[in-house]
Amino acid sequence: MVGFQAVMGLALGLFAAAAPAGRPERTVSEIPYVTCDGSRWRVRLESEVFIHTPEAGGPSHDNIMRYRTWGGACWQASWNPYRREFFHVPVGAGQSHRDAILNFEDWDGQRWTARREGGDWVVIQP
Structure with a gap:
């Protein structure tokens, strides 16, 4: 099973930035997430359109993202x-509710928080 950092490192060339309380943030163009049925996908966001790509297959576009949040909901x-x-x-x-962040689980079940910055995602592990 490929972890978040391995997927992001290979696909996007991660770079770390200083974060509050010394936690490392990473800026990436897409994030690996798990759907409600347990499928593994990656997602980019352009304007208000999510571009979803399954683990194996081509991308699709949608105005919503269905995802597994912390604890599996x-x-x-x-x-x-x-x-x-x-x-x-x-x-x-x-x-x-409305919020500037999105809490999600990656392909390995690790918890992450993402926010938008420009056209990218900024992710941090709590």
């Missing part, structure tokens, strides 16, 4: 480029 998010925030909706029941 299924959520979907849309991005508002004008407000620079995600609109998160739990799949099933629960309270939706």
Whole structure:
């Protein structure tokens, strides 16, 4: 199983930046995430359109991202480029909310927090 850092290092050439409290942040153009059914995908975001690419296969475009958040719950998010925030909706029941961050699990089940900066993702492990 290929980990987040290996996937991102090979595909994108990670570079670290200083982060609050000494935690390393990484700026990447796409993130590896797990869908609600456990499938492994990567995602880029252009304007408000998510470009999803499965582990094996070609990309598809959508205005939402369905993903597994910390602890395995299924959520979907849309991005508002004008407000620079995600609109998160739990799949099933629960309270939706807006936030500048997206908490997701990578292909190895590691927890990450992502935010948008320019056209890239800035990710950090809590």
